[in-house]
Amino acid sequence: MISVFLKENTKKEHDDTEAKLQSQKIFDKSYTLEDYKKLLLHNYHLISRYEPQIQEQLKNYPGLKLDLRRKIDALKVDLNNLNIKTENENPTQNLENEAEAFGALYVMEGSTLGGNVIAKQLKKNPEFENVEFNYFGVYGENTGPYWQEFKSIIDEKISEDQYEDCVKGAKKAYQLLS
Secondary structure (H helix, E strand, C coil): CHHHHHHHHCHHHHHHHHHHCCCHHHHCCCCCHHHHHHHHHHHHHHHHHHHHHHHHHCCCCHHHCCCCCCCHHHHHHHHHHCCCCCCCCCCCCCCCCHHHHHHHHHHHHHHHHHHHHHHHHHCCCHHHCCCCCCCCCCCHHHHHHHHHHHHHHHHHHCCHHHHHHHHHHHHHHHHHHC
C-alpha cells in the first residue's frame, strides 16, 4: 500500500519539517503568534504553488473531490486576519506525472490532518484566544473521513511501479513546506 510506503519513505522529511517549524512548542504552550505566522507562510508557499498543479493533474479522479479539498482561500483568510502580506506565488510546474501529484497531495492532506491537532492545541494557549483557524480547521469534522478517503484512493490508484515517483512528489512538497 502506497500510503504506508510513503509514510515510511518520507519520515525523515516529515520529522525535519516538524523540527524546523518548531512543532514541539505547540504542545508545551511556548508557541508564539510569530511562530504561527511563520507556519502559515510556509504552508502558503506549498499550497499556492502546488494546489493549482494538483487540481489540473488529478482532475480525472472525481473521487478525490478536489473542489472540496481546496485550501488556498481558507489560508488567505487566516493570513489576512493576521495582517500578513504575501506576494502572489506562481504555481510550480515541477510535478512530472500523476504519481508525483498524488505524493504532493499526500503531504498536503497529511498537513491538514496534523493541522486539526495544531488548532486544538493552540486554542488552549491564551496567546491564541482571538485567532481563527480557518486553514487548520478547513475540513472541520470531515478531517478524519477525508484523510481515510484520500488514503483509500491513493492506495487503489497508485501501482507499485509508481511508488518511487509518488515518494518523489511527496519529497518535493516537503521541500516547499520547510
